[in-house]
Amino acid sequence: MICRIETAIYEGILGKRIWIESDISNGLPSFNIVGLAGTSVKESHERVKSAIINSGFPYPRGRITINLFPANINKRGSHMDLPIAISLLSAEGAIDIKNLKDFAIFGELSLDGTVLPICGILPMIYGLSKNSVKKIIIPSENIEEAMLKDDIEIIPVSSLKECIDYLNGKPTAKSLYKKIIKDEDSIETIGTLDFKDVNGQIAAKRSACIAASGGHGLIMIGPPGCGKTMIAKRIPSIMPKMNIDEIIETTMIYSVAGKLNEDKKVIKERPFRMPYQGITTAGLIGGGLFPVPGEISLAHNGVLFLDEFCEFDRKVIEKIRKPIEDHEVILNRRGRTYSFPAKSTLIMATNPCPCGYRGDSKHRCKCSTSEIERYKKKLSGPILDRIDLQIYMERVEFNELTGREKQSMGSFEMKEIVLRAREFAKKRNQNTNNASLKNEEILKYCDFGKEEYEFIKKAYESFSLSPRSLMKILKVARTIADIEESKKVKIEHISEALNYRITSKAFA
Numbered sequence: 001m002i003c004r005i006e007t008a009i010y011e012g013i014l015g016k017r018i019w020i021e022s023d024i025s026n027g028l029p030s031f032n033i034v035g036l037a038g039t040s041v042k043e044s045h046e047r048v049k050s051a052i053i054n055s056g057f058p059y060p061r062g063r064i065t066i067n068l069f070p071a072n073i074n075k076r077g078s079h080m081d082l083p084i085a086i087s088l089l090s091a092e093g094a095i096d097i098k099n100l101k102d103f104a105i106f107g108e109l110s111l112d113g114t115v116l117p118i119c120g121i122l123p124m125i126y127g128l129s130k131n132s133v134k135k136i137i138i139p140s141e142n143i144e145e146a147m148l149k150d151d152i153e154i155i156p157v158s159s160l161k162e163c164i165d166y167l168n169g170k171p172t173a174k175s176l177y178k179k180i181i182k183d184e185d186s187i188e189t190i191g192t193l194d195f196k197d198v199n200g201q202i203a204a205k206r207s208a209c210i211a212a213s214g215g216h217g218l219i220m221i222g223p224p225g226c227g228k229t230m231i232a233k234r235i236p237s238i239m240p241k242m243n244i245d246e247i248i249e250t251t252m253i254y255s256v257a258g259k260l261n262e263d264k265k266v267i268k269e270r271p272f273r274m275p276y277q278g279i280t281t282a283g284l285i286g287g288g289l290f291p292v293p294g295e296i297s298l299a300h301n302g303v304l305f306l307d308e309f310c311e312f313d314r315k316v317i318e319k320i321r322k323p324i325e326d327h328e329v330i331l332n333r334r335g336r337t338y339s340f341p342a343k344s345t346l347i348m349a350t351n352p353c354p355c356g357y358r359g360d361s362k363h364r365c366k367c368s369t370s371e372i373e374r375y376k377k378k379l380s381g382p383i384l385d386r387i388d389l390q391i392y393m394e395r396v397e398f399n400e401l402t403g404r405e406k407q408s409m410g411s412f413e414m415k416e417i418v419l420r421a422r423e424f425a426k427k428r429n430q431n432t433n434n435a436s437l438k439n440e441e442i443l444k445y446c447d448f449g450k451e452e453y454e455f456i457k458k459a460y461e462s463f464s465l466s467p468r469s470l471m472k473i474l475k476v477a478r479t480i481a482d483i484e485e486s487k488k489v490k491i492e493h494i495s496e497a498l499n500y501r502i503t504s505k506a507f508a
């Protein structure tokens with residue numbers, strides 16, 4: 001008898017419905033899987049056989065053929081163990097076959113029949129729900145992640161036997177419908193690292209507020225030990241909590257990357273990713289035969305921090321140009337397209353030259369002109385052009401460092417500013433942050449008067465700005481006006497934004 005069960009696979013973070021068919025016919029015992037199965041699917045034979053026998057069920061005798069379809073999609077992952085076992089047993093008559101068509105099933109099996117957690121459950125559930133599947137059996141350890149999708153009946157099972165009992169009508173497994181995580185459950189990053197520790201550096205802290213308010217990229221250029229890394233690590237503490245849609249998107253990425261575990265079953269906190277300088281292209285933007293997300297996608301909805309930016313391999317860095325503009329990574333493999341979201345706040349830090357003191361008022365730079373030229377080339381022009389905020393930092397004065405002069409602003413106060421600015425921007429009914437505005441939207445939302453137009457025109461001509469630079473300046477000006485809660489973008493806002501773009505003295 002032939003038995004068919006529904007399950008899914010994921011490509012990128014897109015879940016796709018597939019089916020598993022089993023047929024047991026007379027002949028010498030054999031086990032064949034057809035339908036573009038990957039190694040982990042082919043290896044399921046041994047796991048399924050032991051799990052069935054150790055759970056006390058008869059292992060079917062004869063020629064077993066497992067067909068995975070549609071046949072043109074590559075199938076991989078160990079989550080097909082449980083549906084394969086169920087389809088075999090139902091082909092054998094151990095389960096009432098009528099029940100099966102209502103369900104989609106996922107789960108890896110251990111040799112004793114325990115159902116183990118799997119990767120990519122959330123994208124697969126979303127993919128199936130588009131095809132109006134209403135009941136899904138999943139490993140019980142994946143329940144938190146699966147429950148991010150509501151309107152679908154989820155049945156968590158912890159063993160093959162429990163799954164069969166449920167399908168046979170014995171109510172051992174419990175079905176769940178309700179979303180168990182809501183907006184309020186997301187975690188604030190505040191409390192870990194606080195901006196209170198950063199004394200002085202008022203301009204850098206202001207630009208951190210602007211970056212967090214509008215989602216703008218920020219590069220900090222400055223001498224060693226002036227506090228660049230310190231500031232970057234504290235930026236997540238002033239960003240608002242993630243909403244439920246952001247939690248879902250971020251969790252999907254971590255799920256397909258295999259980065260969810262016992263301690264982190266759902267990503268509720270904005271990510272902060274700080275890849276090291278030796279990272280490869282695949283590590284940074286994603287890659288592999290079956291692509292997995294890279295750091296730029298793992299930072300989605302959070303912060304991607306490239307410290308000591310000039311030490312990264314140029315060829316690797318050039319690859320982030322497109323993703324930071326499109327907020328998406330697209331990878332093509334064997335005729336199929338995989339896409340991963342990549343919308344993060346990009347923060348970069350670097351010294352201005354090899355010795356680190358170029359442009360510093362207290363130290364003499366010891367670098368030769370050719371050394372400086374070589375170093376400057378490392379900071380690729382096209383990348384720099386895509387960064388909205390560029391600041392040059394200097395060492396803090398002694399009185400500021402010891403906190404004797406002024407109380408430094410902490411994450412709590414800075415976050416208030418960010419939240420107010422974001423709230424103000426929301427009133428314009430814009431559905432993206434300022435950094436992602438389209439050109440036509442920028443002019444609409446800035447609401448310039450005649451004087452402002454004249455001012456922008458003069459700046460465009462006298463600084464020979466690129467059209468991209470100009471648009472970025474206007475976006476930053478809009479965010480500064482939001483911080484000041486001003487409906488109109490005024491000359492003072494534009495001139496502050498200009499200050500963040502005109503290449504700093506150290507790089508001139």
Ligand SMILES: Nc1ncnc2c1ncn2[C@@H]1O[C@H](COP(=O)(O)OP(=O)(O)OP(=O)(O)O)[C@@H](O)[C@H]1O
Binds near residue numbers: 198222
């Ligand atoms: N503004 C500041 N307030 C308080 N401490 C500071 C400040 N700036 C630097 N420090 C101290 O100096 C240390 C080094 O700072 P940090 O690592 O951020 O420097 P950096 O600019 O990243 O240097 P490098 O260019 O060498 O990477 C910090 O751990 C902190 O103890």
Ligand SMILES: [Mg+2]
Binds near residue numbers: 228229230307308
């Ligand atoms: Mg540093």
